[in-house]
Amino acid sequence: DTAVSQTPKYLVTQMGNDKSIKCEQNLGHDTMYWYKQDSKKFLKIMFSYNNKELIINETVPNRFSPKSPDKAHLNLHINSLELGDSAVYFCASSQDYGLRSYEQYFGPGTRLTVT
Amino acid sequence: TQLLEQSPQFLSIQEGENLTVYCNSSSVFSSLQWYRQEPGEGPVLLVTVVTGGEVKKLKRLTFQFGDARKDSSLHITAAQPGDTGLYLCAGPPSGTYKYIFGTGTRLKVLA
Numbered sequence: 344d345t346a347v348s349q350t351p352k353y354l355v356t357q358m359g360n361d362k363s364i365k366c367e368q369n370l371g372h373d374t375m376y377w378y379k380q381d382s383k384k385f386l387k388i389m390f391s392y393n394n395k396e397l398i399i400n401e402t403v404p405n406r407f408s409p410k411s412p413d414k415a416h417l418n419l420h421i422n423s424l425e426l427g428d429s430a431v432y433f434c435a436s437s438q439d440y441g442l443r444s445y446e447q448y449f450g451p452g453t454r455l456t457v458t
Numbered sequence: 459t460q461l462l463e464q465s466p467q468f469l470s471i472q473e474g475e476n477l478t479v480y481c482n483s484s485s486v487f488s489s490l491q492w493y494r495q496e497p498g499e500g501p502v503l504l505v506t507v508v509t510g511g512e513v514k515k516l517k518r519l520t521f522q523f524g525d526a527r528k529d530s531s532l533h534i535t536a537a538q539p540g541d542t543g544l545y546l547c548a549g550p551p552s553g554t555y556k557y558i559f560g561t562g563t564r565l566k567v568l569a
Contacts, residue, residue, distance in 0.1 A: 347500075376557070384544055386501070386559040398555065433500050445550050445557055446491060449500030 346370050349434050349450035356424055357458055363420045364453045366434030374398075374440040375417040376447065377409060378433040386433070392417055393440040421455075429457045462547055462560035470566045471537055479532045479563045481547035490530045490549040492521055501546055527552070537567045 347368045356362055368375060376399075377389040391399035392411040406422045417434060434450040465480045481490065489508045493501035505514050507523035507530060514521045518541075520533040530547055547560040 378559075384495075384562050384564070386546065386548075388557055388559075391557075399557075435500070440555065445489065445548075446503050446506055447501075447548075447557070448503065449493075452498070452500050 347434060347436055347448050347450040349432075349453050351453060352451065353454050353456075355456045355458065358424055358426060360424050361420070361422045362424060362455070363418055364432055364434075364455075366417045366419070366450055368415055368434075368436040368448070370436055370438075370448060372436040372438050372448070373414055374437045375411065375414070376435040376437070377417065377419050378435060378449075380431045380433060380452070382430070390417075390419075391440070398440060424455075424457045426457050429455055431455070462549070462558055464545075464547060464560040464563045466563060467561065468564050468566075470568065473538055473567055473569050474536050475567075477534050477537055477565070479534075479545050479565070481530045481532075481560050483528050483551075486527050486552045487549040488527075488552050490523060490527075490547055492530070492532055493546045493548065495544040495546060496542075501544075534565075537565075539567045539569045541565060542567050 349366050374393045376391045378386050379389055380386050389403050390409040394414050395411045408420045411417045431452045431454050433452045435447040437445055437447045463482050491506050492504045495501040505521045510525045510527045512523045518535045522531045545563045550557050
């Protein structure tokens with residue numbers, strides 16, 4: 344019974360293509376996140392949604408567009424993929440936003456390879 | 459820029475040894491979380507510390523939050539091969555809604 348799931352697990356595509364990654368959480372959490380982990384394993388937040396509303400939008404190219412159809416889902420669409428987009432993308436969720444405790448639960452990651 | 463610096467960056471030890479990982483910042487944090495990440499998987503939450511000076515124990519793992527809430531440490535007693543992984547501290551700097559991850563410590567415990 345997976346708490347945070349992502350699809351696909353692996354994504355190999357060519358430069359210039361458009362792709363989407365889907366994320367779902369069944370924890371009843373209000374807040375969801377997208378992170379990018381680079382080759383040095385550094386995790387950087389990209390976006391955060393609270394109850395379907397965008398609350399964090401870090402300096403990310405506008406080729407990346409998150410969409411939250413409901414509070415249990417947060418998808419990431421990437422246009423015109425570039426070589427530098429190759430990384431592992433993680434979805435995460437937390438119970439709420441603005442609390443002192445920000446415990447996050449992560450999905451298994453999507454390894455994106457752009458050739 | 460608010461950073462969480464972890465040290466050491468890499469650590470390779472023998473089974474049974476003790477070790478400490480440090481997480482330091484010049485900023486005050488509302489809370490700090492520690493996660494462990496294994497290859498091919500997402501980070502898994504280990505613990506949250508909220509109060510300055512707080513100490514939490516999780517079996518052989520002891521976590522401490524600095525009095526000023528700017529730093530934290532993770533001590534592992536009698537390390538086992540199953541402790542191998544990437545350890546990450548993370549948290550929200552006080553007064554912000556950001557969430558920042560540390561630079562990570564890769565631990566390898568040899569049998």
